Amino acid sequence: MEQNEGYCPIYEGILAGPAIISHAAHGPPKLAAQCGKRPRMKGRVHLNNYEEPWMATAAHLITSLPQISPDVAAWVNSVRELTQPRAIHWCDGSAAEVRELTSKLVRDGELQILNPDVFPGCHLSRSDPSDVARVEHLTYICTPNKEDAGPNNNWMDPAQAHAKMRDLFRGCMKNRTLYVVPYCMGPINSPLSRCGVEITDSPYVVLNMAIMTRMGRPALERIAREGTFVRGLHSIGELDPNRRFIMHFPHELGIESFGSGYGGNALLGKKCHALRIASWQARTEGWLAEHMLIVGLQNPQGETHYLACAFPSACGKTNLAMLIPPGSLPGWKVFTVGDDIAWLHPGADGRLWAINPESGYFGVVPGTNPETNRNAYNMIRRDTLFTNVALTANNEAWWEGLSTGKPAIDWQGRPYDPARGPAAHPNSRFTVAARQNPSYSHRSEDPQGVPITALVFGGRRREVAPLVYEARDWKHGVLVGASVASETTAANVGQVGVVRRDPMAMQPFCGYNFGDYWQHWLDVGAKLTRPPGIYHVNWFRRDADGKFLWPGYGENLRVLEWVLNRCAGRVGATETPIGRLPRPEDLNTQGLNVSPDAMKALLSVDPALWKKEVSEIRTYLEQYGSRLPAEMLQELNGTQSRLAG
Numbered sequence: 001m002e003q004n005e006g007y008c009p010i011y012e013g014i015l016a017g018p019a020i021i022s023h024a025a026h027g028p029p030k031l032a033a034q035c036g037k038r039p040r041m042k043g044r045v046h047l048n049n050y051e052e053p054w055m056a057t058a059a060h061l062i063t064s065l066p067q068i069s070p071d072v073a074a075w076v077n078s079v080r081e082l083t084q085p086r087a088i089h090w091c092d093g094s095a096a097e098v099r100e101l102t103s104k105l106v107r108d109g110e111l112q113i114l115n116p117d118v119f120p121g122c123h124l125s126r127s128d129p130s131d132v133a134r135v136e137h138l139t140y141i142c143t144p145n146k147e148d149a150g151p152n153n154n155w156m157d158p159a160q161a162h163a164k165m166r167d168l169f170r171g172c173m174k175n176r177t178l179y180v181v182p183y184c185m186g187p188i189n190s191p192l193s194r195c196g197v198e199i200t201d202s203p204y205v206v207l208n209m210a211i212m213t214r215m216g217r218p219a220l221e222r223i224a225r226e227g228t229f230v231r232g233l234h235s236i237g238e239l240d241p242n243r244r245f246i247m248h249f250p251h252e253l254g255i256e257s258f259g260s261g262y263g264g265n266a267l268l269g270k271k272c273h274a275l276r277i278a279s280w281q282a283r284t285e286g287w288l289a290e291h292m293l294i295v296g297l298q299n300p301q302g303e304t305h306y307l308a309c310a311f312p313s314a315c316g317k318t319n320l321a322m323l324i325p326p327g328s329l330p331g332w333k334v335f336t337v338g339d340d341i342a343w344l345h346p347g348a349d350g351r352l353w354a355i356n357p358e359s360g361y362f363g364v365v366p367g368t369n370p371e372t373n374r375n376a377y378n379m380i381r382r383d384t385l386f387t388n389v390a391l392t393a394n395n396e397a398w399w400e401g402l403s404t405g406k407p408a409i410d411w412q413g414r415p416y417d418p419a420r421g422p423a424a425h426p427n428s429r430f431t432v433a434a435r436q437n438p439s440y441s442h443r444s445e446d447p448q449g450v451p452i453t454a455l456v457f458g459g460r461r462r463e464v465a466p467l468v469y470e471a472r473d474w475k476h477g478v479l480v481g482a483s484v485a486s487e488t489t490a491a492n493v494g495q496v497g498v499v500r501r502d503p504m505a506m507q508p509f510c511g512y513n514f515g516d517y518w519q520h521w522l523d524v525g526a527k528l529t530r531p532p533g534i535y536h537v538n539w540f541r542r543d544a545d546g547k548f549l550w551p552g553y554g555e556n557l558r559v560l561e562w563v564l565n566r567c568a569g570r571v572g573a574t575e576t577p578i579g580r581l582p583r584p585e586d587l588n589t590q591g592l593n594v595s596p597d598a599m600k601a602l603l604s605v606d607p608a609l610w611k612k613e614v615s616e617i618r619t620y621l622e623q624y625g626s627r628l629p630a631e632m633l634q635e636l637n638g639t640q641s642r643l644a645g
């Protein structure tokens with residue numbers, strides 16, 4: 001649409017009347033109510049404890065997007081001068097806009113329509129082969145003081161980083177359209193949500209942001225009311241890995257990302273805003289921004305409890321968030337609130353409350369099949385944007401882990417040749433609206449969030465970490481979280497399968513010094529009169545032949561059942577030096593096909609391995625020097641002496 005016509009015909013430089021007429025480009029103008037949004041009315045509406053001023057109907061409809069927030073407009077202008085785009089498109093977030101952009105990308109050959117009989121409404125995007133994952137080595141936290149970024153982050157002086165990025169951004173959007181993407185992370189009417197604007201020259205990014213966030217006019221209106229927003233500037237540049245940087249300026253609520261169009265590098269609402277910037281904001285405001293799924297479990301008695309679980313990238317969050325109870329555990333129901341990020345707030349009732357800032361899933365494709373996760377498998381068979389999967393001869397999406405169909409074209413668009421590696425990229429992803437999840441929880445829209453009964457940390461470890469253990473209390477739980485280690489995965493560029501420390505699954509995502517972060521965790525815990533229990537799990541233990549000892553997926557519910565029963569004081573455990581473990585009889589193993597020997601291995605703590613583990617944890621924590629809370633060393637000393645005793 002606007003691409004060939006100079007400035008965007010929709011909003012750029014035009015006022016009230018034309019703003020509505022211009023909707024003709026997308027089909028008939030719609031009233032807010034017809035767009036599935038709340039009807040607008042004058043006055044104030046009370047939503048729980050939050051009072052939201054609503055604008056009058058007429059003013060709302062006739063204000064063009066650039067007029068809504070002068071701050072955003074001024075910033076867009078300054079970016080326009082720097083990047084020199086051919087056109088500017090303010091995104092309103094309508095379904096028509098998404099349709100138009102999708103057809104444009106199809107016309108340009110950047111998106112491929114998948115077989116509509118099998119994958120209706122689905123498209124394939126192939127990224128540049130050098131741009132298939134996050135780039136932690138090119139990701140920086142730019143705080144005035146280097147120590148504030150901590151040993152856990154790459155650091156650059158903010159002035160130097162801005163200068164470097166200005167050079168990259170200068171003129172980078174010539175012959176491209178600049179998209180202004182206003183978004184809200186979290187339910188649009190929640191006081192816990194936060195807004196941002198991403199400026200990008202990638203329409204693929206816009207389509208993803210439209211699914212992953214509450215994107216468009218309501219977000220811009222909220223920004224105008226609040227007067228504050230995170231500024232994310234993004235350009236795909238030339239996709240040159242040598243001219244690629246993801247910079248964060250927490251003090252300025254700013255993000256600058258250049259040279260990648262991929263996921264966490266480019267969808268700035270996700271890791272850059274909702275984790276790195278938000279974790280920094282959360283520290284100053286008394287809450288936590290975490291790399292956690294949020295899931296509701298209803299037991300056969302009808303009680304529902306919510307858990308928030310932090311596992312590193314590609315270590316099972318999406319799968320656990322939409323778990324299907326095995327047939328041998330009748331009566332359980334699962335409700336997904338979130339699959340990747342949780343914002344946790346201490347509530348007035350002394351409990352911890354969670355919202356999911358996202359509205360879609362950017363999930364790992366390989367391994368998704370009807371046996372591992374029928375919900376996910378069904379969810380991505382319509383209206384899904386696939387990135388870097390393979391194709392069958394019949395133009396259906398294909399990936400490793402499917403037992404049906406076979407690949408004809410690999411993720412790079414070449415005829416499939418097994419000698420060249422997997423057909424789908426191991427980090428191929430789906431982008432899909434959360435509402436398409438068969439286990440979608442309507443509490444995802446609750447402005448207050450959901451109360452959390454238990455926090456669960458986990459890693460991918462072939463040895464050492466048992467299937468599950470319980471922290472002794474919150475302080476010990478902070479040590480357990482800080483001690484998470486996991487084998488690296490394809491979600492980041494670099495070596496796969498090497499164990500590294502990944503505290504709270506936040507190693508790539510904490511926007512400040514981990515020492516300060518752990519202190520903040522301790523401070524938040526001290527405010528909670530009804531803190532959640534804290535647990536550690538490991539679904540990835542292997543036997544001598546490299547086979548998984550635990551069946552995982554739906555069967556993980558057995559472990560979560562034990563966790564919830566522990567929180568309710570309904571089931572036993574045995575004390576070990578590292579925390580409390582279930583005895584075999586404490587886990588529901590009815591209908592479970594795991595040998596007694598495997599069960600024993602899964603539920604044991606090897607003192608020799610754990611002595612080594614504790615000494616490695618100590619070495620790791622000591623890097624944080626004076627920023628490391630003394631309580632954490634006390635906790636570690638406690639574990640060490642229990643192991644020695």
Ligand code: GTP
Nearest residue numbers: 313314315316317318319364366367491539552553
């Ligand atoms: P990010 O989106 O990168 O943050 O990942 P995630 O934590 O949501 O990981 P996801 O659930 O997508 O799982 C990643 C990979 O682990 C997939 O290939 C899954 O099939 C596999 N996986 C998930 N859960 C289990 C499990 O319980 N056992 C085993 N063996 N594999 C699992």
Ligand code: SPV
Nearest residue numbers: 134263264271313362491
């Ligand atoms: C992760 O790597 O943890 C993801 C995918 O969730 S990305 O959005 O690319 O960060």
Ligand code: MN
Nearest residue numbers: 291313314340
């Ligand atoms: Mn993630």
